[in-house]
Amino acid sequence: MAELAQPVAAVVLPTYNERENIEAIVTALRNLPVSVHVIVVDDNSPDGTGALADQLSRALDEVEVIHRSGKLGLGAAYAAGFARALAAGYELLCTMDADFSHDPSYLPNLIDGAKRYDLTIGSRYIRGGGVVHWGWSRKLLSWGANTVAHMALGLHARDCTAGFRCYRRRVLETVDPASIRANGYSYLIEMLYNVQRAGFTVGETPIIFADRRLGQSKISRNEIYRAMRTVARLSLRRMKGTLTRCVTRDPAPA
Ligand SMILES: Nc1nc2c(ncn2[C@@H]2O[C@H](COP(=O)(O)OP(=O)(O)OP(=O)(O)O)[C@@H](O)[C@H]2O)c(=O)[nH]1
Numbered sequence: 001m002a003e004l005a006q007p008v009a010a011v012v013l014p015t016y017n018e019r020e021n022i023e024a025i026v027t028a029l030r031n032l033p034v035s036v037h038v039i040v041v042d043d044n045s046p047d048g049t050g051a052l053a054d055q056l057s058r059a060l061d062e063v064e065v066i067h068r069s070g071k072l073g074l075g076a077a078y079a080a081g082f083a084r085a086l087a088a089g090y091e092l093l094c095t096m097d098a099d100f101s102h103d104p105s106y107l108p109n110l111i112d113g114a115k116r117y118d119l120t121i122g123s124r125y126i127r128g129g130g131v132v133h134w135g136w137s138r139k140l141l142s143w144g145a146n147t148v149a150h151m152a153l154g155l156h157a158r159d160c161t162a163g164f165r166c167y168r169r170r171v172l173e174t175v176d177p178a179s180i181r182a183n184g185y186s187y188l189i190e191m192l193y194n195v196q197r198a199g200f201t202v203g204e205t206p207i208i209f210a211d212r213r214l215g216q217s218k219i220s221r222n223e224i225y226r227a228m229r230t231v232a233r234l235s236l237r238r239m240k241g242t243l244t245r246c247v248t249r250d251p252a253p254a
C-alpha cells in the first residue's frame with residue numbers, strides 16, 4: 001500500500017492546564033481541510049492535560065506530545081516544539097493557543113499565507129480582524145504593547161503580540177528559536193523583531209480573537225514587566241546597531 005504523504009505543516013500547541021480544551025482543539029485541527037501534524041508541548045500541567053494528550057497521541061498518528069518537567073514558560077515551549085518539527089522536516093511551522101482564542105478554522109488561511117510570506121500572522125488589528133469579549137483593560141494592554149513595539153522597535157506588523165503564526169522552515173533555520181532570550185509572551189515580540197531584521201517577509205491575515213471559553217488565563221502582571229524589559233533591551237540593541245552603522249565608514253582610498 002502506498003504510504004500517505006506527510007502533512008506539510010506542523011502545529012505547535014503549548015499547553016498548561018488545558019484539560020477542558022485539549023481534546024476538542026485536536027479534533028478541530030483534525031477536521032480541517034488541510035492535514036496538519038500536532039505537537040503538544042505540555043509543562044507537566046497539574047490538571048492532567050499531559051496524560052490526556054498522551055491518550056490522544058496513542059490513538060492518533062498525527063498527534064505527538066513533548067513533556068517538560070514544569071512550567072518553564074511559553075517561549076521555551078515554542079522553541080521545544082520548533083526543534084521537534086524542524087528535525088522531522090516540516091516545511092511550515094505554525095503556533096496557536098490551545099484555548100480556542102485562536103479559532104482553528106483560520107489555520108488554512110495562515111498556511112495559504114505561507115505562499116506569499118515567510119511569516120504569516122493571524123492578526124486582530126488589520127481590516128476584518130478583531131477581538132470579542134475583552135474588557136477595556138485587556139484591550140488597553142494589547143494596544144499599548146503593540147504601540148510600543150511599533151515605536152520602539154520599528155516593527156511593521158499591526159499585531160506584534162499574536163501567537164497565531166505560520167513560519168516557513170527557512171525562517172526558523174535562520175533565526176534560531178532557542179536563541180530568543182525572552183521567555184513568556186514577549187518571546188513573540190523578540191522573535192518577530194529578529195525575523196524582520198533578518199529581512200524575511202511578514203504578512204497578516206485577519207482573525208477574530210475570542211476570549212477563552214474554558215480554563216484559566218496564565219497571563220500575570222509579571223508578564224507585563226517582562227515585556228517592558230524585553231522591549232527596552234531590544235530597542236537598546238536597535239539603537240546600538242544604528243549608531244554602529246553611523247560611525248562605520250568605508251576605508252579611505254589608499
Ligand atoms: N507549555 C506551556 N504552555 C503555556 C505556558 N503558559 C501558557 N501556555 C499555553 O499557551 C497558550 C496561551 O496561554 P493563555 O493562558 O491562553 O494566555 P493568554 O491567551 O495570553 O491569556 P487568556 O487568553 O486570557 O487566558 C495556551 O494554550 C496556554 O495553555 C507555559 O508556561 N508552558
Ligand SMILES: [Mg+2]
Pocket residue numbers: 097099101212
Ligand atoms: Mg488564551
